[in-house]
Amino acid sequence: MSRAHEATFEATLAVRDACLCLHAQRAGRTLARRFDETFQPLALTSGQFWILNALNRPEPAGMRHVASLLSMDRTTLTAALKPLVRRGLVEAAAGPRADRRSRAFALTAAGREILAEAIGLWRQAHADIERSLPGSDTDRLRAGLRALSDLSAGTTG
Numbered sequence: 001m002s003r004a005h006e007a008t009f010e011a012t013l014a015v016r017d018a019c020l021c022l023h024a025q026r027a028g029r030t031l032a033r034r035f036d037e038t039f040q041p042l043a044l045t046s047g048q049f050w051i052l053n054a055l056n057r058p059e060p061a062g063m064r065h066v067a068s069l070l071s072m073d074r075t076t077l078t079a080a081l082k083p084l085v086r087r088g089l090v091e092a093a094a095g096p097r098a099d100r101r102s103r104a105f106a107l108t109a110a111g112r113e114i115l116a117e118a119i120g121l122w123r124q125a126h127a128d129i130e131r132s133l134p135g136s137d138t139d140r141l142r143a144g145l146r147a148l149s150d151l152s153a154g155t156t157g
Contacts, residue, residue, distance in 0.1 A: 020148070032047070038122065051080055052111055089107065
C-alpha cells in the first residue's frame with residue numbers, strides 16, 4: 001500500500017475544510033430542516049414541497065421527468081408520492097398515449113391550493129435566508145450549485 005497519502009489528523013482537517021461534498025451536504029441538510037419548519041403549518045416537508053412544485057405544470061408529469069428534475073431515483077419518488085396521493089394533493093394519471101403503462105402524476109385542486117400557500121411561505125423564508133448571507137453573491141452560488149447538479153446528469157454547459 002502506498003504511503004504517498006497518509007491518514008494523518010492534519011489530512012483529515014484539510015479534507016474536512018476543503019470538501020465540496022461535505023459542505024454541500026451540510027448546507028442541504030440545514031436548508032431542508034429550515035424549510036421543513038417553514039412548511040410545518042401545512043403538514044408538508046421540504047421534499048414534498050419540491051414534488052408538488054415539480055408537478056405544477058399544464059400536463060401530468062411522468063415519473064422519469066420528475067425523478068430527474070429532483071435528482072431522485074424512481075423508487076424513492078414513488079414512495080414519496082404515496083402520502084401526497086393519500087392526502088388528495090396528487091393524482092395518478094395515464095401516461096402518454098405511446099405507453100399507457102407508464103404513470104404520470106398531476107396536482108389536484110387541493111394540491112394547487114396548498115402549493116400556493118407553500119410558495120408564499122417559501123418566498124418569505126427564502127428571502128430571510130438570502131438576507132442572512134451578507135456579502136455573498138446568491139446568483140453566483142445558485143449557478144455553481146446548478147453546475148454541480150448538472151455534472152450528475154451529464155448536461156454541463
